Amino acid sequence: MMPVRIAAIHVTQTTRRFLKPxxxxxxxxxxxxxxRVDLCGDDGSHGHAEMTAMPGYSSETIASMRTAIEVHFAPVLLQMEALKENDIIQALRQTLPGNPYxxxxxxxxxxxxxxxxxxxxAHALLGGATRNxxxxxxxxxxxxxxxxxxxxRYWHALGARTLQVKVALDAQSSLAxxxxxxxAIGSDTVIAIDGNGSFQVVTALQTMxxxxxxxxxxxxxxVPAWDIQGMATLCRAGLIPIVADESLFTAHDxxxxxxxxxxxxxxxxxxKSGIRETQRIMAIADAAGIPYGLGAMLETPFGSLAGIHFAATLRQPLFPAELVGPWKMRDPRIPDGWLSQDDFAWKVPSSPGWGGTPED
Structure with missing residues (x-):
C-alpha cells in the first residue's frame, strides 16, 4: 500500500435551528x-468530521476554529502521511497549543x-466496539x-430512562x-441534574x-469550572454524586x-478533549476508580457518529450517551437504519470510517 498523503483540507459551516430554544x-x-472538516487524501480518499463550539460553554467560536484550521493547521497537515497519526497530532500541538475544539x-x-x-x-481503531x-x-x-x-414525558415516551435535567442558581427553582x-414520569427513570457551573457552594449544598x-x-x-475546592466540598457532603464536566478538558484537569x-x-x-486526550483522561479515571460516561454538544446526526463509535467502546459507562442533538432540531434527517428498532439507541456502524458522511 502506497503512503496516502493529505492533499487538501476543506472547511465549511452549517447552521441548524432547534425545535424550541x-x-x-x-x-x-x-x-x-x-x-465541517474534510481531509482529502492524494488518492481521492476523504475523512470527515463536524464540531460545534457552543456559546457559553466553549472559549472558542466557529470563526476562531476556522482560522486555526485554515491558517495554522492546513499548512502543517498538507503532504503529511495520513496514517502517521502520532506525527500529525504532535505537529498540530506544536503549531497551535490550546484551541481544543x-x-x-x-x-x-x-x-x-x-x-x-x-x-x-472507526471503533476498530479505538479498541473495538463492546456492543451493537x-x-x-x-x-x-x-x-x-x-x-x-x-x-x-416526550423523552420517556421515546424510551429514555435517564434524564439530565438542566437546573440553575438556587434550591427552590431546582426543586420545583x-x-x-x-x-410526570414516575420512578422508573433516573433523574440527574446539571447546573452548568451556575451555583455557589452554599446554594449547591441546599439544592442537594x-x-x-x-x-x-x-x-x-x-459550581464554576475553576472552583475545584468547591467541587471537593460537595463531594465530601456525600448527598448526591458530583460529576465534573466544564472543569474537565485535559488529563491535567x-x-x-x-x-x-x-x-x-x-x-x-x-x-472539548478529542480522542487522544479523552483516552488519557479515561486512563486516570480508571486508575482512580472514577466512572465516566460520554456527553455531547447537541450534534447533528452526522456529527453524532463520532460519539457513537467512541461510546460503543466503553464497557460500563456511568450514564447512557447524551447523543440526542438530532431530536432537538427542526429537521434532523436521521438516515434510515441508523436507529435501533427496539430501544432508544443508535446502531453502531460496521462500514469503514464513521459509516456515514455529511451528505447522508
Missing amino acids: FRNAKVHMETLDYL AHSVVELALLDLRARLLGAP EVPLGAIVTLDTPAAMAEEA RVDAIHQ KVLERYNVGFFEQP ALRIVQERAADGFNLKLA
Whole structure:
C-alpha cells in the first residue's frame, strides 16, 4: 500500500435551528452553528468530521476554529502521511497549543480518513466496539417546571430512562423542576441534574439537601469550572454524586480533580478533549476508580457518529450517551437504519470510517 498523503483540507459551516430554544444556566439559543472538516487524501480518499463550539460553554467560536484550521493547521497537515497519526497530532500541538475544539475536529476527521483507508469502522481503531447499539439518555432544557415536565414525558415516551435535567442558581427553582418531572414520569427513570457551573457552594449544598428524597443520579458541574475546592466540598457532603464536566478538558484537569477528590464521576466530551486526550483522561479515571460516561454538544446526526463509535467502546459507562442533538432540531434527517428498532439507541456502524458522511 502506497503512503496516502493529505492533499487538501476543506472547511465549511452549517447552521441548524432547534425545535424550541435550547436553554441552560449559561445560554439561550434558537440556532447553533457547526464546522465541517474534510481531509482529502492524494488518492481521492476523504475523512470527515463536524464540531460545534457552543456559546457559553466553549472559549472558542466557529470563526476562531476556522482560522486555526485554515491558517495554522492546513499548512502543517498538507503532504503529511495520513496514517502517521502520532506525527500529525504532535505537529498540530506544536503549531497551535490550546484551541481544543479546533484540534478535536481535525483529529476526528483524521480518524475517519485513517479508518476508511484501512477499510475498518472507526471503533476498530479505538479498541473495538463492546456492543451493537449505544443506549441514549436525554437532556431536558431549562424552562418552567411545567414545560420541563412535558419535555420529560416526550423523552420517556421515546424510551429514555435517564434524564439530565438542566437546573440553575438556587434550591427552590431546582426543586420545583425536579418535582414536576418526577410527578410526570414516575420512578422508573433516573433523574440527574446539571447546573452548568451556575451555583455557589452554599446554594449547591441546599439544592442537594432538598433533592435527597428524589434519589437524584448525580449533580453535574454544580459550581464554576475553576472552583475545584468547591467541587471537593460537595463531594465530601456525600448527598448526591458530583460529576465534573466544564472543569474537565485535559488529563491535567483529571489528575487535579482526582488529587483533590473533587468528583465522583466524569462527563467526557470529544468536542472539548478529542480522542487522544479523552483516552488519557479515561486512563486516570480508571486508575482512580472514577466512572465516566460520554456527553455531547447537541450534534447533528452526522456529527453524532463520532460519539457513537467512541461510546460503543466503553464497557460500563456511568450514564447512557447524551447523543440526542438530532431530536432537538427542526429537521434532523436521521438516515434510515441508523436507529435501533427496539430501544432508544443508535446502531453502531460496521462500514469503514464513521459509516456515514455529511451528505447522508
